[in-house]
Amino acid sequence: MSELHNLTLKLQKKNDSKIVLLVADGLGGLPLTPGGKTELETANTPNLDALAQRGTLGLTTPVIPGITPGSGPGHLGLFGYDPLEYQIGRGVLEALGIDFDLGPNDVAIRGNFCTLDAAGNISDRRAGRVSSEVAAPLCAKLNEIKIPGVEVFVQHVKEYRLVVVFRAAGLGGNVDDTDPQATGVPPLAPVGNDDASKKTAEVAAEFLRQAREVLKDDAPANFLMLRGIAKRPPIPTFEEVYGTRPGAIAVYPMYRGLARLVGMDVLDAGQTLDDQCARLKAAWNDYDFFFMHFKYTDSTGEDGNFDAKVKRIEELDAAIPQITALDPTVVIVTGDHSTPSKMKAHSWHPVPTMIAADTCRFDNSTGFSESDCLRGGLGQFPAKYLMGFALAHAGRLEKFGA
Amino acid sequence: MSELHNLTLKLQKKNDSKIVLLVADGLGGLPLTPGGKTELETANTPNLDALAQRGTLGLTTPVIPGITPGSGPGHLGLFGYDPLEYQIGRGVLEALGIDFDLGPNDVAIRGNFCTLDAAGNISDRRAGRVSSEVAAPLCAKLNEIKIPGVEVFVQHVKEYRLVVVFRAAGLGGNVDDTDPQATGVPPLAPVGNDDASKKTAEVAAEFLRQAREVLKDDAPANFLMLRGIAKRPPIPTFEEVYGTRPGAIAVYPMYRGLARLVGMDVLDAGQTLDDQCARLKAAWNDYDFFFMHFKYTDSTGEDGNFDAKVKRIEELDAAIPQITALDPTVVIVTGDHSTPSKMKAHSWHPVPTMIAADTCRFDNSTGFSESDCLRGGLGQFPAKYLMGFALAHAGRLEKFGA
Numbered sequence: 001m002s003e004l005h006n007l008t009l010k011l012q013k014k015n016d017s018k019i020v021l022l023v024a025d026g027l028g029g030l031p032l033t034p035g036g037k038t039e040l041e042t043a044n045t046p047n048l049d050a051l052a053q054r055g056t057l058g059l060t061t062p063v064i065p066g067i068t069p070g071s072g073p074g075h076l077g078l079f080g081y082d083p084l085e086y087q088i089g090r091g092v093l094e095a096l097g098i099d100f101d102l103g104p105n106d107v108a109i110r111g112n113f114c115t116l117d118a119a120g121n122i123s124d125r126r127a128g129r130v131s132s133e134v135a136a137p138l139c140a141k142l143n144e145i146k147i148p149g150v151e152v153f154v155q156h157v158k159e160y161r162l163v164v165v166f167r168a169a170g171l172g173g174n175v176d177d178t179d180p181q182a183t184g185v186p187p188l189a190p191v192g193n194d195d196a197s198k199k200t201a202e203v204a205a206e207f208l209r210q211a212r213e214v215l216k217d218d219a220p221a222n223f224l225m226l227r228g229i230a231k232r233p234p235i236p237t238f239e240e241v242y243g244t245r246p247g248a249i250a251v252y253p254m255y256r257g258l259a260r261l262v263g264m265d266v267l268d269a270g271q272t273l274d275d276q277c278a279r280l281k282a283a284w285n286d287y288d289f290f291f292m293h294f295k296y297t298d299s300t301g302e303d304g305n306f307d308a309k310v311k312r313i314e315e316l317d318a319a320i321p322q323i324t325a326l327d328p329t330v331v332i333v334t335g336d337h338s339t340p341s342k343m344k345a346h347s348w349h350p351v352p353t354m355i356a357a358d359t360c361r362f363d364n365s366t367g368f369s370e371s372d373c374l375r376g377g378l379g380q381f382p383a384k385y386l387m388g389f390a391l392a393h394a395g396r397l398e399k400f401g402a
Numbered sequence: 403m404s405e406l407h408n409l410t411l412k413l414q415k416k417n418d419s420k421i422v423l424l425v426a427d428g429l430g431g432l433p434l435t436p437g438g439k440t441e442l443e444t445a446n447t448p449n450l451d452a453l454a455q456r457g458t459l460g461l462t463t464p465v466i467p468g469i470t471p472g473s474g475p476g477h478l479g480l481f482g483y484d485p486l487e488y489q490i491g492r493g494v495l496e497a498l499g500i501d502f503d504l505g506p507n508d509v510a511i512r513g514n515f516c517t518l519d520a521a522g523n524i525s526d527r528r529a530g531r532v533s534s535e536v537a538a539p540l541c542a543k544l545n546e547i548k549i550p551g552v553e554v555f556v557q558h559v560k561e562y563r564l565v566v567v568f569r570a571a572g573l574g575g576n577v578d579d580t581d582p583q584a585t586g587v588p589p590l591a592p593v594g595n596d597d598a599s600k601k602t603a604e605v606a607a608e609f610l611r612q613a614r615e616v617l618k619d620d621a622p623a624n625f626l627m628l629r630g631i632a633k634r635p636p637i638p639t640f641e642e643v644y645g646t647r648p649g650a651i652a653v654y655p656m657y658r659g660l661a662r663l664v665g666m667d668v669l670d671a672g673q674t675l676d677d678q679c680a681r682l683k684a685a686w687n688d689y690d691f692f693f694m695h696f697k698y699t700d701s702t703g704e705d706g707n708f709d710a711k712v713k714r715i716e717e718l719d720a721a722i723p724q725i726t727a728l729d730p731t732v733v734i735v736t737g738d739h740s741t742p743s744k745m746k747a748h749s750w751h752p753v754p755t756m757i758a759a760d761t762c763r764f765d766n767s768t769g770f771s772e773s774d775c776l777r778g779g780l781g782q783f784p785a786k787y788l789m790g791f792a793l794a795h796a797g798r799l800e801k802f803g804a
Contacts, residue, residue, distance in 0.1 A: 003466055004466060004468075007465075007466070007486075011469070053437075360432075361440070361772060362433055362436050362437060363776060379461075381467055385466060385468060387468075388466065388467050390468075391468060397468070398470075399471065399472050399747075399748055400469050401471060401490065401495075402473065402474055402495045
């Protein structure tokens with residue numbers, strides 16, 4: 001367990017405070033030219049600026065300097081879990097991404113359909129990128145496979161991709177991929193790397209034996225390969241390490257899944273930011289920590305659409321009064337990483353972050369921007385420490401030592 | 403041993419330099435309103451400002467971000483000892499707080515008088531908050547208890563609180579409290595959690611057996627309970643890890659105790675800041691490192707008295723010329739934590755810190771304030787690294803590697 005969690009476990013205390021963590025995915029950006037402004041600096045954000053004037057700003061480093069995180073590590077850091085200590089396997093992320101409620105006995109696997117030739121060798125590793133219309137019913141057939149002592153779940157994701165979950169006590173998550181990363185050869189047999197994972201490999205082998213029979217007339221999708229076989233790591237819950245009752249208000253399944261992973265209740269978020277704000281208001285008395293996720297600052301950045309990202313930031317800004325009207329004790333606005341539209345991708349650049357609370361040491365910030373954050377009172381710090389500040393400003397931590 | 407100490411052990415060298423570490427307890431503050439000034443920014447501090455102009459400023463984090471330290475962890479960090487690595491038990495802090503000279507074979511205990519009813523159950527866990535006048539003579543009686551092979555010390559603290567110390571080789575410090583945290587039940591028997599601590603538990607049981615007899619006619623204080631049973635952790639001394647001869651000039655016992663814990667000589671500090679400065683001058687040739695402690699920036703903050711804290715900072719400022727007149731090689735002014743009068747309590751906010759020495763890289767600071775420190779050349783850094791800077795500016799560290 002991390003330094004922070006060892007401390008918060010001991011020091012946590014309850015009160016009536018409310019914390020809102022608003023994550024604008026991929027918030028940080030880049031100017032398009034030297035001397036130019038970032039997306040956040042270009043956007044007209046009177047409400048975020050007002051928060052900044054009564055808050056403390058800084059820049060968070062999601063993992064370590066220079067490392068660009070995916071959504072998993074990015075969010076785990078914000079939730080206070082060191083993303084290097086809690087590494088989430090690809091199968092688990094894929095299952096979280098379709099809202100699968102993964103339990104501690106579940107082994108999650110990214111499956112993908114492939115084509116076998118008459119000799120049993122792989123002729124296409126993605127089954128000709130078979131359409132979702134074709135693949136979804138095949139997943140339903142695979143979902144009917146029975147293995148004694150093991151619950152089997154097969155759910156379609158998109159095109160040739162699916163999720164397979166084996167649920168049984170004592171299954172390990174350390175099993176090699178069955179994808180040989182080549183054509184003209186047969187798929188690999190599943191190999192487990194420890195006793196519990198050998199048991200999983202046996203289950204996987206039986207699953208694949210039955211799948212081959214089930215799919216035999218379904219070329220090009222006449223078989224599947226298993227990748228990223230993993231269990232969710234044991235993660236202490238928010239309630240345990242922070243003593244808070246957390247609710248997540250996220251539209252996209254991946255973020256609901258990440259919230260579920262740390263023990264948050266996943267609330268019905270609707271489809272729009274207004275829906276999310278309405279849910280926040282409705283659930284206000286039921287929780288004391290709220291994680292709200294806004295996706296479109298990332299997706300517009302990934303599209304390389306500077307102007308669209310600016311507009312999405314302004315859309316987020318317009319929703320801020322609905323949050324502040326609830327009078328939260330602590331409001332945090334940040335991102336899980338930067339997604340500069342200039343780069344059309346996630347990046348390692350530190351992430352604009354602000355905390356607004358009555359106990360802030362003001363830092364003369366005039367608005368919420370990368371440059372204000374660079375001069376801000378929080379300095380630059382690892383995202384994994386953000387929850388410490390959140391709890392401190394909420395009065396939810398006792399003093400350490402006498 | 404920490405990274406820093408592993409290095410300073412190897413790299414330390416002697417010279418004629420003098421280092422003064424001036425700790426203004428709870429120095430950091432908060433403005434009362436957005437855009438306002440902190441206590442330090444409000445105070446008129448020409449002498450501290452002059453030091454800042456020829457120094458380098460920064461903000462120290464006492465433990466990790468968001469964690470509010472007590473005096474123990476706060477000072478250990480400033481002394482260069484990671485407060486998470488060296489955790490001091492409550493019994494030890496209580497003993498340090500009454501100036502008890504705790505040795506490596508001592509088990510220190512927070513005692514408190516309680517009332518037992520005729521059936522031997524606790525009827526009052528604090529013996530009706532018995533007055534010091536009544537409790538002190540009872541402590542003197544308990545101090546007469548003899549246990550073969552063990553030295554027993556009992557000293558009164560205040561009202562129903564006392565310190566008990568058992569001194570003998572081989573006693574462990576991992577013994578559970580005897581306070582059941584409830585009334586209507588008997589006190590718990592002492593239970594040791596390892597072999598050495600089982601021995602301590604036997605000593606404690608014999609002590610309690612005799613105490614019950616000694617106090618039997620002293621209701622409401624007719625018994626006592628033992629809490630926070632602990633030994634001081636093994637701590638390498640200042641002389642060992644830094645190669646300095648340290649002297650402590652602190653008025654309050656807790657800070658003298660903390661200084662003693664790291665091997666400082668504890669000097670007679672008198673009662674006032676002028677007394678302390680006179681002692682500094684008198685001892686100037688006997689030591690090469692001086693820890694001076696000023697309490698009132700914390701106590702006024704705890705009182706929530708903004709104006710009084712401002713006045714105390716100005717009082718401290720007025721004493722600075724007495725220190726600089728001695729021409730120290732390095733002067734450090736900092737706090738062990740922040741105590742914003744707005745919060746009437748210790749806080750987690752980073753602490754204004756400055757180092758003045760001829761080898762400073764100036765940072766264009768115009769004065770000593772939270773906002774100057776935020777823009778200062780030291781940046782924000784863990785307090786445990788401060789001693790590295792102190793030794794470096796004093797020319798007391800060789801180069802690391804060739």
